[in-house]
Amino acid sequence: MQAQVSRCRAGDREAWAAVVHNHAGLVNGILRGAYRLSAHDAEDAFQEVFTRLYLNLGELREDRALPGWIAQVTRNVAIDTIRLRRRELAGDDHFEETAYDEPYEQVLEAMSVRQALDRLPDQQREMLERFFVKDQSYRTMAEELSVPAGTIASRISRALAMLRGELMEENAAGVRP
Amino acid sequence: MIDRLESDERLVEALRITGDPPQAWIDAAALIPVTLGALESIEQLIASAAFRSRFGESPESAVAEAGLPASRALLAALRTELA
Numbered sequence: 001m002q003a004q005v006s007r008c009r010a011g012d013r014e015a016w017a018a019v020v021h022n023h024a025g026l027v028n029g030i031l032r033g034a035y036r037l038s039a040h041d042a043e044d045a046f047q048e049v050f051t052r053l054y055l056n057l058g059e060l061r062e063d064r065a066l067p068g069w070i071a072q073v074t075r076n077v078a079i080d081t082i083r084l085r086r087r088e089l090a091g092d093d094h095f096e097e098t099a100y101d102e103p104y105e106q107v108l109e110a111m112s113v114r115q116a117l118d119r120l121p122d123q124q125r126e127m128l129e130r131f132f133v134k135d136q137s138y139r140t141m142a143e144e145l146s147v148p149a150g151t152i153a154s155r156i157s158r159a160l161a162m163l164r165g166e167l168m169e170e171n172a173a174g175v176r177p
Numbered sequence: 178m179i180d181r182l183e184s185d186e187r188l189v190e191a192l193r194i195t196g197d198p199p200q201a202w203i204d205a206a207a208l209i210p211v212t213l214g215a216l217e218s219i220e221q222l223i224a225s226a227a228f229r230s231r232f233g234e235s236p237e238s239a240v241a242e243a244g245l246p247a248s249r250a251l252l253a254a255l256r257t258e259l260a
Contacts, residue, residue, distance in 0.1 A: 055213075
């Protein structure tokens with residue numbers, strides 16, 4: 001299969017939509033989780049990141065370069081946004097960029113968890129996404145999945161164990177995001 | 178990394194902070210190639226008196242009738258050019 005980046009460069013809009021979908025969590029995590037941008041600023045920054053990516057597709061040669069490139073550009077856009085807000089509010093755009101280094105690294109680490117989640121079988125991935133990402137209750141999950149509420153907790157527990165197993169395998173193999 | 182993520186709490190936090198943004202953000206970003214392509218057509222559009230008149234009546238309809246997606250970004254760009 002042709003690499004996504006080259007398909008995007010060739011004008012394949014499905015490939016572009018897949019790139020956006022696959023990296024939306026990373027960009028959102030950095031903007032909101034690490035740099036704590038407001039929802040409004042984060043929305044603008046999100047579009048800015050993907051616009052820059054689209055305009056610079058020619059610089060990217062391999063799909064594996066995408067996450068790192070996107071993370072760095074997202075970081076730059078977040079810092080620019082914070083500077084702009086500080087200038088507007090305080091007339092001074094100075095702030096300690098290093099104050100955000102640790103949460104930024106945490107988001108990058110968290111992406112490993114997200115990628116491990118994506119490798120789980122559909123049923124286990126769905127259990128974890130519903131409960132931990134979408135904040136669904138046992139009751140809602142039981143109703144939507146047509147299973148007894150009493151089995152939800154044990155299924156989540158098993159799915160978490162599988163996720164831990166994935167991460168341990170990844171760690172043993174030295175895989176990095 | 179496992180040392181830091183070994184507890185369920187850390188796994189849960191990791192899943193939460195990498196959650197997807199609102200679907201509307203993703204949909205808008207997916208349309209960036211269309212929007213940027215459409216921006217190249219702006220000069221031709223604003224040169225048309227018929228388009229300018231129609232845009233004044235109904236921006237969304239004018240853009241749709243010109244065969245372009247009436248995205249927020251494109252409408253904003255056209256409003257700026259026609260101001």
